[in-house]
Amino acid sequence: MEMSPNYHPPKEFAISAKDFSVFYGSFHAVKNVNMDFERGKVTAIIGPSGCGKSTFLRCINRMNDLVENCRTEGLLAFDGIDIYHKRLDVAELRRRIGMVFQRPNPFPKSIYENVAYGVRLKGVRKKAILDEIVENSLRRAALWDEVKDRLSSNALGMSGGQQQRLCIARALAIKPCVLLMDEPCSALDPKSTARIEDLIAELSGEYTIAIVTHNMQQAARVSDNTAFFYEGRLVEFGTTSQIFTNPKNKATNDYITGRFG
Ligand SMILES: Nc1ncnc2c1ncn2[C@@H]1O[C@H](COP(=O)(O)OP(=O)(O)O)[C@@H](O)[C@H]1O
Ligand SMILES: [Mg+2]
Numbered sequence: 001m002e003m004s005p006n007y008h009p010p011k012e013f014a015i016s017a018k019d020f021s022v023f024y025g026s027f028h029a030v031k032n033v034n035m036d037f038e039r040g041k042v043t044a045i046i047g048p049s050g051c052g053k054s055t056f057l058r059c060i061n062r063m064n065d066l067v068e069n070c071r072t073e074g075l076l077a078f079d080g081i082d083i084y085h086k087r088l089d090v091a092e093l094r095r096r097i098g099m100v101f102q103r104p105n106p107f108p109k110s111i112y113e114n115v116a117y118g119v120r121l122k123g124v125r126k127k128a129i130l131d132e133i134v135e136n137s138l139r140r141a142a143l144w145d146e147v148k149d150r151l152s153s154n155a156l157g158m159s160g161g162q163q164q165r166l167c168i169a170r171a172l173a174i175k176p177c178v179l180l181m182d183e184p185c186s187a188l189d190p191k192s193t194a195r196i197e198d199l200i201a202e203l204s205g206e207y208t209i210a211i212v213t214h215n216m217q218q219a220a221r222v223s224d225n226t227a228f229f230y231e232g233r234l235v236e237f238g239t240t241s242q243i244f245t246n247p248k249n250k251a252t253n254d255y256i257t258g259r260f261g
Contacts, residue, residue, distance in 0.1 A: 014039040014178055014208035015060055019074035022055050022064065029055045031232040032074065037178075037225075042200060042209045044219035044240065047229035048260060053212040056229070057180050059083070060210065061097040062090050078178070095122070097178040098171030103187050104163035106155035106170070111138075111147050114155045114166055118174040133173055141169035142199050161192025168199065179203065181211040185218065197222050216256055220244050228252045 015037040022030035030052040037043045045053045055064065062083065064070045076083040078097065095118075106114050115134045124130060134151070138144040143165040147158075155166055164184060171179060181200075185193040200209060200222045213219050219226055219240065226243040228236045228251075236243060236252040247253045254260055 010036075012039055013037060014079060015210070016077045017056075017075070018077070020056075020059070020076050021073040022052070022059060023071050023073070024055075024067070025069045029232055030059075033234045035227055035234055035237050037208055037210055039208050040205050041224040042204045042211060042222055044223035044226045045210065045212045045229060046214070046216060046219050046226060046255070047235075048255065049214070051229040052232040053229055054182050057182055057210060057212050058099075060178070060180055061094050061099055062088075063099065065090065095174050096176050097180060098174065098176035099180045100164070100167050100171055100182070100184045102183045104160055104167050106158075106163050106166050108154065108156055110152045111155050111158070111166060112151040115169050115173045118170065122174065137169040137173040138166075140172050140203070141165045142195060142202070143169055159192070161188050161195060164188060164192065164196060165199065168196075172203075176207065178208045178210070181209065183212055183214060185213070185215070193218070216244075216258075228255060230255070 013036040017033045017035050020030065020033045021028060033056060045057065047053055058064045059072060059076055060078070060083065064072075072084055078093070081088070083093065107117065109117070112134055115137050116130050119130060119133050124133070135144060138147060143162060146162060155163060158166065168179075185196050188196065197218065200211065203209060204224070211219075211222065223240045226238065226240045227234055228243065228247075228249070230251050236247060236249045243252065244256055247256060
């Protein structure tokens with residue numbers, strides 16, 4: 001991947017947005033966002049439905065390329081690399097920036113193959129190496145003990161919470177630096193949600209994590225920093241404790257106290 005010629009954000013930031021905007025046709029969905037994602041930390045993105053959280057998150061690994069009328073302005077950088085550079089290798093970007101979606105979306109294949117799939121795509125063929133990566137990834141995703149005796153079973157037979165941890169294992173298997181999570185618990189019961197939250201705490205430090213959530217308690221529990229979006233704008237960004245105990249903006253305060261959203 002190529003470096004942006006003129007922009008080198010400080011090393012403590014994995015992702016940096018500078019006057020970053022996203023449009024769907026003429027609709028300005030994300031408006032001039034400036035924010036940095038601290039390396040090895042968990043950043044929560046909160047805000048009412050339709051405020052541009054998913055749109056912004058999906059730009060970080062270029063998922064919005066799939067939306068025909070979507071375009072961006074400004075700069076989004078990953079390790080100093082311009083994510084929207086013309087000659088950027090998007091497949092490589094997505095290997096380094098993994099994503100977990102709202103609904104668990106395992107492939108209709110075995111548990112083993114779900115995790116091995118992306119690793120095979122990278123050209124790894126040796127069974128012993130694949131076995132090791134599959135086991136390590138499932139362990140990192142806190143799933144190994146539950147599935148080690150049925151690795152060849154179809155992933156679609158697992159519970160929703162297990163499927164979501166499998167999707168996390170699948171993302172980890174290809175050794176990303178960043179994990180993007182778009183409301184990863186919204187389809188899960190409270191017990192599975194708690195497991196995913198524990199897992200996020202486990203993974204922070206090693207990975208830079210960006211999580212969109214509409215659950216304020218979840219943001220408060222899992223994140224180091226919190227960004228509050230409203231109508232496409234980043235209204236307030238700070239440490240999670242500052243945002244939740246001492247918001248500076250009235251809209252932030254109204255939102256976190258449940259007055260709208
Ligand atoms: N593919 C699309 N085409 C046109 N408008 C879209 C598309 N996706 C999202 N939008 C609009 O962009 C705005 C932000 O949406 P989204 O990023 O999904 O918000 P959030 O994740 O905060 O709920 C909304 O007004 C939504 O209707
Ligand atoms: Mg969304």
